[in-house]
Amino acid sequence: MTRAPAPPTIPELRPGQSIELLKELHILTRDGKLNQDSRRKLKQVYHLYQFIEKLLLELPEGQGPTIVDHGAGKSYLGFILYDLFLKSRATGHVVGVETRAELVERSTALAQRLGFDRMSFLHLAAADAVASPVLPPTVDMVTALHACDTATDDAIDFGLARQARFMVLVPCCQAEVAACLRQHKALSLSRTPLAELWRHPLHTREMGSQITNVLRCLYLEACGYQVTVTELVGWEHSLKNELIIARRTGQKKRSAAERLRAVLAEFGLGELEGVRFGRLAVAASVDSDTTEQQSSAFSL
């Protein structure tokens, strides 16, 4: 009797990992193989996953985690998190927030097909998530991977409002700060030689990006988070590889709020305080917040 050939084993795959999902994400080819390109892609996915897994393992067992992914796109981050972490657990939910209806429909169908029944996808702008009654009052983790422009800021706002224990952010380019720098460039150049740092249009954009992420970190610290900034090594396909991880401590740093305001003033960005950093006033009025988070189990 001839035996059917055993399916090829791929050392990079983890036990129980969904082959169908990896094919859908084009990490595996249709015939279930890894090529050089997809091997690199898988390495990148694991690299980000290992940061997130460490944080998820810190959460109490038996409830959650509730993860809300802003600017989810095809939701490959959410799917990988579900497949590698949530699938084998009895609790937890991943919600993708995405403005493109066709991606929401596609992800919903894929989750159904794979039986990933604790995944949901909302056709919603990140800015509207904060007021959405569909999302739970507290969440464990907010992620935003290359969420366009100010969607990362909206994700932060959501995370602050819903007392996220962790935020994992890989920002995309943000145009708002650069536009402000551009608008006040002449005045800045007359005021300080440091304005040379953003005189040329390319530098305006780069400085805008750099300042944006610096302000985001200060804001998170001012609102009770400990922040680390690292490089998402191996993410060579994108220049946007800054990984910001924020962990909720409840210790709101007054000094960070003061620094944030000073940076805004120095760069002529004062008008952004009300627009982007609206929770500063609340943060400054309380030195620390040790409110214990409620269980964030929920169903959509």
Ligand SMILES: C[S@@+](CC[C@H](N)C(=O)[O-])C[C@H]1O[C@@H](n2cnc3c(N)ncnc32)[C@H](O)[C@@H]1O
């Ligand atoms: C560059 S893609 C990244 C997708 C995914 N996070 C990833 O890394 O593969 C950005 C996604 O964010 C979505 N998006 C842009 N602005 C958004 C907003 N304000 N709210 C929600 N989604 C948004 C876009 O439609 C797009 O699918």
